[in-house]
Every structure is written in structure tokens, then in C-alpha cells.
Amino acid sequence: MTRGLFIVIEGLDRTGKSTQCAQLLNHFSVSGTNAALIKFPDRTTSIGQMINSYLQSKTDINDNAIHLLFSANRWEMSQNITDTLNQGTTIIADRYAYSGVAYSVAKGLDYTYCKYPDRGLPMPDKVFFLDLPPQLAQQREDYGDERYESLDMQTRVREAFMKLLIDNQYIHKIDVTGQSIDSVHDTLKQQLEPLLTQQQQPIKHTLFM
Numbered sequence: 476m477t478r479g480l481f482i483v484i485e486g487l488d489r490t491g492k493s494t495q496c497a498q499l500l501n502h503f504s505v506s507g508t509n510a511a512l513i514k515f516p517d518r519t520t521s522i523g524q525m526i527n528s529y530l531q532s533k534t535d536i537n538d539n540a541i542h543l544l545f546s547a548n549r550w551e552m553s554q555n556i557t558d559t560l561n562q563g564t565t566i567i568a569d570r571y572a573y574s575g576v577a578y579s580v581a582k583g584l585d586y587t588y589c590k591y592p593d594r595g596l597p598m599p600d601k602v603f604f605l606d607l608p609p610q611l612a613q614q615r616e617d618y619g620d621e622r623y624e625s626l627d628m629q630t631r632v633r634e635a636f637m638k639l640l641i642d643n644q645y646i647h648k649i650d651v652t653g654q655s656i657d658s659v660h661d662t663l664k665q666q667l668e669p670l671l672t673q674q675q676q677p678i679k680h681t682l683f684m
């Protein structure tokens with residue numbers, strides 16, 4: 476049995492990540508591929524609940540501390556990710572460590588420092604960055620509900636993502652401006668096509684190493 480693929484979708488808030496993740500999950504299940512969706516932050520764990528209350532501005536947490544909590548929230552899931560992939564199930568992740576770096580850097584934390592806690596996490600096979608100008612994301616429904624959802628912050632998050640894209644050339648940027656849900660979905664499927672037919676190497680733990 477070959478292992479599952481680890482696919483990550485990244486982007487600013489309100490860029491359609493969750494929609495595309497759901498579409499991919501549906502695509503895989505229709506085509507008979509075992510697939511599972513995960514989302515970071517995972518708000519269901521006790522660390523996730525701390526993150527959730529922080530994002531809803533119910534609590535204040537020091538910038539370094541919340542950065543580490545976001546990372547810990549990935550580490551607490553990491554064995555599960557590896558096991559699931561090894562059991563042959565493909566994982567689609569709605570955000571991962573790249574968001575962890577981008578949002579904290581946007582707040583002024585050091586870029587190199589920000590990558591460190593996530594070093595050694597399972598390495599994705601494919602990372603997409605859905606790119607939408609922050610001004611357009613701002614016009615979408617429910618924008619502004621949580622901490623970080625301001626034009627100023629999102630503009631800085633995008634700049635941090637651009638640096639991540641330069642330093643991690645495997646991240647695939649997709650310009651979703653003016654694109655329908657279906658056309659973005661088609662682009663993602665096209666990009667994934669070559670991976671589906673090739674034999675996967677064992678999962679690497681080289682993220683940010």
C-alpha cells in the first residue's frame with residue numbers, strides 16, 4: 476500500500492481555503508481515494524481552546540507565547556498526521572506552519588525565530604498559497620470577526636507569505652483573483668495530478684530544517 480499525500484492549503488483570511496479544502500476532499504472521495512481534512516488551528520484540543528479564545532479576543536496572550544501555542548497545536552497532531560498518511564489516507568490541511576510564521580512575523584516577531592518551533596514537523600508533499608489582494612478579501616462575508624482580520628494586518632501577513640514563498644520555492648502560488656470556485660478547484664486538481672501517479676517517498680520531517 477502506498478502512503479497518502481499530505482496537501483496543505485494556505486492563504487490570508489477569507490481567500491477560499493476552507494471551500495477549496497472541502498472541494499478537494501469531495502473530489503478524492505468521489506474518485507475512491509481515502510482522504511481526511513484537518514484544520515489548523517485545531518480548536519478542539521485544550522491548546523486549541525486557548526487559541527480560540529485568544530482569536531476571539533476573549534483573552535490576551537503574549538505574542539511569543541501564542542506563537543508557541545499555535546506550533547504546539549501542530550505538534551500535538553503530528554503523530555496522527557504521520558500515522559494517517561502511512562495508513563494510506565491522504566490529508567488535506569487547511570493552514571499549517573506557514574500561517575504560523577506569516578501571522579507572527581506580521582506582528583513583528585523575528586522570521587528565523589518564528590520558523591524554529593515548527594522545525595521537524597511532517598513535510599507536506601504539496602503546498603498551495605491562494606493569493607487574493609487583502610482589499611478584495613476584506614469585502615468578503617464575515618470579514619473582521621476575529622483578531623488579525625484587518626486590512627493593515629492582512630497586508631503585512633501577505634508580505635510575510637511572499638518571503639516564505641521566495642525561501643520555500645516548492646510553495647505553489649495560485650492567483651484566485653476573479654476566479655470561480657470551480658476554476659480554482661480545477662487548477663488545484665491539475666497541480667496534484669502528477670503526484671497521484673508517482674510513488675511517494677516516506678514522509679520527511681524536514682520542514683524548516
Ligand code: NYM
Pocket residue numbers: 488515516530545546569570571572574575576578579621622623624
Ligand atoms: N493563525 C493560524 C496563526 O496566527 N498562526 C497559526 O499557526 C495558524 C495555523 O489563526 N487568522 C491565524 C490565522 C487566522 C486564525 O485561522 C484562525 P482560521 O483558518 O481563520 O480559522
Ligand code: MG
Pocket residue numbers: 488489621
Ligand atoms: Mg479566519
